[in-house]
Amino acid sequence: MGKHKTPMLDELEKGPWPSFVSDIKQQAEKGKQVLKEAPDDLLGVLELSFEDRVTHWKHGGIVGVFGYGGGIIGRYCDQPQKFPGVAHFHTVRVNQPASKFYTTKFLRSMCDLWESHGSGLTNMHGSTGDLVLLGTTTDHLEPLFFDMTHEMNQDLGGSGSNLRTPACCLGRARCQFACYDTQEACYQMTMEYQDELHRPAFPYKFKFKFDGCPNGCVASIARSDMSVIGLWRDNIRIDQAAVKAYVGGELKPNAGAHASRDWGKFDINKEVINLCPTGCMAWDGSKLDINDKECVKCMHCLNTMPRALRIGVDTGAAVLFGAKAPILEGAQMSTLTVPFMKVEAPFEELKELIEKVWDWWMEEGKNRERLGELIQRKSWQEFLRVIEKDPDPRMVDEPRSNPYIFWKEEEVEGGWTRDINAYREKHPR
Amino acid sequence: MPYDPSDPLKDRITDIGPRYYKEFVPPVIEKNYGKWLYHDILEPGVLVHVSETGDEVYTVRVGGCRLMSVEHIREICDIADKHCGGYVRFTTRNNIEFMVDGKDKLKPLVDDLKSRKFPAGSNKFPIGGTGAGVTNIVHTQGWAHCHTPAIDASGVVKAVMDGVYDDFGSMRLPAPVRISLACCLNMCGAVHCSDIAILGIHRKPPMIDSEWIDKLCELPLAIAACPTAAIKPAKTASGLKALEVNADRCMFCGNCYTMCAAMPLADDVGSGVAILVGGKLSNRMSKPKFSKVVIPFIPNEPPRWPTTVEAVKNILDVYAKDAKKYERLGDWAARIGWERFFEKTNLPFSHHLIDDYRFAYTTWRQSTQAKF
Ligand code: HEM
Ligand code: HEM
Ligand code: SF4
Ligand code: SF4
Ligand code: SF4
Ligand code: SF4
Numbered sequence: 001m002g003k004h005k006t007p008m009l010d011e012l013e014k015g016p017w018p019s020f021v022s023d024i025k026q027q028a029e030k031g032k033q034v035l036k037e038a039p040d041d042l043l044g045v046l047e048l049s050f051e052d053r054v055t056h057w058k059h060g061g062i063v064g065v066f067g068y069g070g071g072i073i074g075r076y077c078d079q080p081q082k083f084p085g086v087a088h089f090h091t092v093r094v095n096q097p098a099s100k101f102y103t104t105k106f107l108r109s110m111c112d113l114w115e116s117h118g119s120g121l122t123n124m125h126g127s128t129g130d131l132v133l134l135g136t137t138t139d140h141l142e143p144l145f146f147d148m149t150h151e152m153n154q155d156l157g158g159s160g161s162n163l164r165t166p167a168c169c170l171g172r173a174r175c176q177f178a179c180y181d182t183q184e185a186c187y188q189m190t191m192e193y194q195d196e197l198h199r200p201a202f203p204y205k206f207k208f209k210f211d212g213c214p215n216g217c218v219a220s221i222a223r224s225d226m227s228v229i230g231l232w233r234d235n236i237r238i239d240q241a242a243v244k245a246y247v248g249g250e251l252k253p254n255a256g257a258h259a260s261r262d263w264g265k266f267d268i269n270k271e272v273i274n275l276c277p278t279g280c281m282a283w284d285g286s287k288l289d290i291n292d293k294e295c296v297k298c299m300h301c302l303n304t305m306p307r308a309l310r311i312g313v314d315t316g317a318a319v320l321f322g323a324k325a326p327i328l329e330g331a332q333m334s335t336l337t338v339p340f341m342k343v344e345a346p347f348e349e350l351k352e353l354i355e356k357v358w359d360w361w362m363e364e365g366k367n368r369e370r371l372g373e374l375i376q377r378k379s380w381q382e383f384l385r386v387i388e389k390d391p392d393p394r395m396v397d398e399p400r401s402n403p404y405i406f407w408k409e410e411e412v413e414g415g416w417t418r419d420i421n422a423y424r425e426k427h428p429r
Numbered sequence: 430m431p432y433d434p435s436d437p438l439k440d441r442i443t444d445i446g447p448r449y450y451k452e453f454v455p456p457v458i459e460k461n462y463g464k465w466l467y468h469d470i471l472e473p474g475v476l477v478h479v480s481e482t483g484d485e486v487y488t489v490r491v492g493g494c495r496l497m498s499v500e501h502i503r504e505i506c507d508i509a510d511k512h513c514g515g516y517v518r519f520t521t522r523n524n525i526e527f528m529v530d531g532k533d534k535l536k537p538l539v540d541d542l543k544s545r546k547f548p549a550g551s552n553k554f555p556i557g558g559t560g561a562g563v564t565n566i567v568h569t570q571g572w573a574h575c576h577t578p579a580i581d582a583s584g585v586v587k588a589v590m591d592g593v594y595d596d597f598g599s600m601r602l603p604a605p606v607r608i609s610l611a612c613c614l615n616m617c618g619a620v621h622c623s624d625i626a627i628l629g630i631h632r633k634p635p636m637i638d639s640e641w642i643d644k645l646c647e648l649p650l651a652i653a654a655c656p657t658a659a660i661k662p663a664k665t666a667s668g669l670k671a672l673e674v675n676a677d678r679c680m681f682c683g684n685c686y687t688m689c690a691a692m693p694l695a696d697d698v699g700s701g702v703a704i705l706v707g708g709k710l711s712n713r714m715s716k717p718k719f720s721k722v723v724i725p726f727i728p729n730e731p732p733r734w735p736t737t738v739e740a741v742k743n744i745l746d747v748y749a750k751d752a753k754k755y756e757r758l759g760d761w762a763a764r765i766g767w768e769r770f771f772e773k774t775n776l777p778f779s780h781h782l783i784d785d786y787r788f789a790y791t792t793w794r795q796s797t798q799a800k801f
Contacts, residue, residue, distance in 0.1 A: 008731055008732040009584075009732060010549075011732040011733055012584055012587050012588070012732055012733070013547070013549035013550070013551060014549070014550065014551070014591075015551060015587070015588075015591030015594070016551060016552050016555065016591060016594045017492065017551060017552070017555065017587055017590035017591045017594055017597075018492060018493065018494050018547070018551055018552060018553055018554070018555065019494075019547055019549065019551040019587060020494040020496045020497070020583045020587060021587075022547035022548065022549050022551060023494060023496070023497060023498050023500070023501050023547070024496070024498060026498060026500050026501070026547070026548075027498035027499065027500050027501075030500055031498065031499065031500055033499075039498070042573065046572055046573055046581075046584075049572035049581065049731075050572070050581070050584070050731035050732055051731075052697060053697040053698075053700070053729045053731060054695045054696065054697055054700070055571075055572045055575065055576060055577075055578050055695060056572070057572075057574060057575060057576045058576055058690065059576050059687075059690045060576075066437055066438070066441075067441070067443055068443070075574060075576075089574070091574065095446060095447035096447060097447050097448050097449070097450045097452075097453050098447070098450035099450060099518070100518055100519040100520070100521075101450060101453040101454045101455075101458070101516065101517075101518045102453050102516070102517055102518065102519070103452070103453050103515055103516055104506035104509045104510050104515045104516070104517065105515065106448065106453065107502055107505070107506050107517070108503065108506050110499075110502075111499035111502050111503055111506075114499055115499055120498055120499045120500070121496065121497075121498055121499075122496075122497050122498070122499065122502065123495050123496060123497070123570075124493060124495060124497045124502065124519055124523065124525075125495070125519060125523070126495075127567055127568075127569060127617055129521070134496070134573075134574060135574075142432060142434070142437055143431070143432040143434075146431070146432035146441075147431075147432065149441075149442035149443070149445060150440070150442060152448075153445060153448060154445075154447065154448055155443070155444065155445045155446050155447065167521070169521070170520075172462050172463040172465070173450075173454055173458050173462060174458060174465060174478050174486065174488070174528075175465060175468075175478075176465040176466055176467055176468065176478075178463070181463070183450050187446075187447070187449060187450060190446050190447060191446045194444040194445075194446055195444065198443070198444060214711065214712035214713070215711045215712075215713065216710045216711045216712065216717070217521060218521050219521070219622065219710050221622075221710055221712075221717050222621065222622040222708075222710045222717065252469065254560070254561075255467070255468050255469050255470050255560075256469055256470040256471065256560065256600075257470055257559065257560030257561050257600055257605075258560065258561045258600055258754065259470065259472075259473075259560070259600050260473065260561075260562070260599040260600040260601040261600070261601040263754050271754065271755065275714055275755060277714050277715065296712075297712070298712050298713055298714055299711070299712060299713050300713050300714045300755070303713060304755075306467045306468060307466075307467045310466075325611075325615065325616035325617075325621060326614060326616060326621060330786060330787050330788060331621040331719055333622070333710075333717055333719075367653075368654075
């Protein structure tokens with residue numbers, strides 16, 4: 001029996017999906033967290049919100065560790081007398097290792113560390129990617145940070161108007177589609193920009209995310225100011241024998257991704273050739289042909305016949321800029337900016353590009369203006385000038401349909417200064 | 430030396446970043462890094478990846494709660510120590526992946542995972558989340574930790590995942606379905622490109638704590654925070670500086686409250702759920718797409734949000750029956766036409782669903798093409 005009665009939350013212990021309520025209860029009973037009452041009181045305040053249908057958390061004040069402007073989110077409960085264990089309940093963002101592999105040794109020492117400095121509750125992981133330690137008091141922050149850096153060789157992540165903790169897909173660790181080393185890129189870029197990550201100096205938040213291919217498993221195109229998405233420029237590698245094996249039914253299409261339903265026999269024309277968005281594939285009954293020059297690397301054929309088709313060997317990435325959630329100007333996805341770039345350690349070209357972008361954004365961006373909004377306000381043309389890239393038809397879905405072109409004076413023969421008197425000599429009033 | 434509060438800067442270590450990922454990958458991954466040839470989903474939640482060296486790695490993906498205790502993490506570690514050489518991985522969608530390097534090690538792992546339940550009965554480690562099914566719901570903080578939510582997060586997710594549980598553990602859908610939840614318009618989870626998005630929205634403008642607002646907030650910052658310029662300076666009867674909201678211009682985004690604690694807007698009946706569908710972010714066949722609002726409001730119904738759960742299940746079932754193989758939910762809706770989508774899902778189409786924010790015109794139909 002917990003400290004508070006939680007009849008509504010108890011309803012969430014039912015059903016097959018793992019119950020976070022049962023989990024918090026087990027921490028309340030068995031855990032050795034220094035904030036003894038925290039799990040019980042979190043259940044208590046959550047139950048109260050379930051009754052009231054309104055949150056009971058207040059704004060965080062500014063809390064943090066000395067010398068850092070990010071990494072900790074302040075949080076206070078608006079019913080501290082009832083729930084003293086969560087009266088102060090700050091979040092600590094811990095920078096996750098690239099693509100979130102862990103040794104149990106590391107995780108266990110993180111658990112011990114967190115029990116000695118906090119609530120024993122976490123988020124595995126927050127939606128940006130951090131390992132989130134959920135709930136502690138201000139006096140625990142410095143000792144926690146000290147022990148984390150000294151004993152675990154581990155730093156905090158980002159929050160506030162800074163570089164947010166970068167994230168990447170699984171990539172080469174276990175995926176055959178990775179066109180560049182997303183984990184290495186993520187790690188090295190994170191290390192290069194530690195100052196930007198810990199000490200907010202930007203107009204607003206900034207996110208990098210690294211997807212190894214256009215399948216986009218970390219959703220970079222939707223939620224990062226700079227999305228790096230793996231691509232190849234040359235030809236899809238075809239194993240004709242394996243294509244035949246798919247057609248003949250010896251291999252399961254889609255790596256078995258549709259196996260729980262009978263979709264009938266695999267039909268390469270219907271399921272691959274005719275679904276290719278560019279119509280650049282042909283099957284003559286014995287040989288698969290791909291006109292690679294017209295392929296847009298959508299991944300459909302590779303996803304469908306992974307044992308027959310492989311990404312090319314001239315691999316790299318596209319770089320896109322400007323995605324953000326709807327606040328304020330409406331949602332935006334990233335816009336294709338550099339259609340292809342080699343992305344190899346030490347990632348100099350990528351760093352040069354991002355530094356140009358940051359210089360401009362820090363100079364021109366208004367408070368709380370995301371990069372994507374600044375580009376809209378200033379124009380794509382201005383953005384291209386800043387990053388020193390030439391316009392490219394691959395940057396647009398179609399050319400503009402309005403002719404309201406902002407010509408520059410230097411683009412027009414003879415400039416804009418003209419003599420009205422000379423005009424009047426030919427065209428009297 | 431432990432931390433010394435009298436000398437906080439002594440021996441301080443900063444800017445060391447995360448641990449290097451290669452310290453944390455199992456040997457079979459280290460050895461075959463970048464050499465993977467192909468993968469197969471052996472059954473829902475169980476994958477094999479085959480390397481050009483001939484090595485294989487078997488992965489069992491299980492659902493996890495994002496809100497997780499260290500007790501539970503320790504149990505995950507126990508399993509990883511027993512079966513996986515002390516390595517484990519978390520995915521971007523709060524799933525957990527246990528990996529073994531031989532087929533013989535798979536069954537004991539799967540049996541072990543299936544056997545573990547919480548005392549009240551829920552599974553600790555349900556296996557699934559692969560292929561043309563539903564995977565775990567990425568979500569945000571909700572009433573468990575944030576100050577601006579319109580809905581809870583973990584509670585709604587638990588109820589919806591119970592409702593679509595069979596589709597987590599199977600692959601009967603035409604294509605993958607990604608469900609996401611964000612508890613306010615800030616969309617920390619960036620749900621705006623999901624097949625099905627559950628979004629918390631407010632419907633009442635902020636209240637002004639007039640006697641306090643000038644003491645608690647920087648008034649110009651609150652005014653500047655409003656995207657629709659709905660906030661203007663005002664004076665209270667007693668002559669204090671305060672603010673006033675032009676309610677007709679308010680789109681209930683909560684930005685003002687983020688800037689100023691004296692402008693709360695959450696409300697027991699005003700706040701609730703909106704459902705968006707048809708977003709995607711892979712480039713497979715069609716380009717990435719935003720999700721579109723198809724249900725403007727469902728009241729908050731703790732503890733199990735039955736109307737929201739039913740709405741998600743209904744959309745999922747109609748899609749599963751009607752779409753062609755490979756067709757993502759948004760591609761299906763675009764092909765059949767949104768008029769058909771509303772007809773088939775039996776959802777009412779109301780004026781709330783027609784865009785009237787910026788760029789609204791881009792979503793209006795400028796054509797005679799219509800279905801009857
Ligand atoms: C057959 C084609 C595909 C393959 C082989 C594939 C492979 C993978 C792999 C290896 C992961 C684990 C990576 C990680 O969590 O970082 C993953 C996760 C994910 N993939 Fe894909 N992917 C494919 C298609 C797609 C498509 C079409 C989407 C569409 C949006 C997508 C979105 C995601 C997402 C959101 C995750 C996170 C899932 C989770 O963590 O449970 N993938 N995929
Ligand atoms: C104006 C826009 C936004 C505001 C004002 C905002 C505000 C906040 C606040 C107050 C929290 C703290 C919640 C807590 O108490 O733990 C939070 C958490 C978080 N936000 Fe945002 N947010 C915004 C947009 C976003 C977006 C677009 C993303 C990601 C794409 C994001 C990612 C996160 C993450 C990862 C967390 C940590 C906890 C979680 O995963 O929910 N935020 N945000
Ligand atoms: S984004 Fe591409 S390379 Fe990365 S894990 Fe997903 S499918 Fe693999
Ligand atoms: S990757 Fe897409 S565009 Fe390229 S050949 Fe395959 S299906 Fe066609
Ligand atoms: S989506 Fe909104 S309510 Fe939810 S955690 Fe983010 S800021 Fe808080
Ligand atoms: S909720 Fe948003 S739109 Fe309404 S007053 Fe506040 S900032 Fe303005």
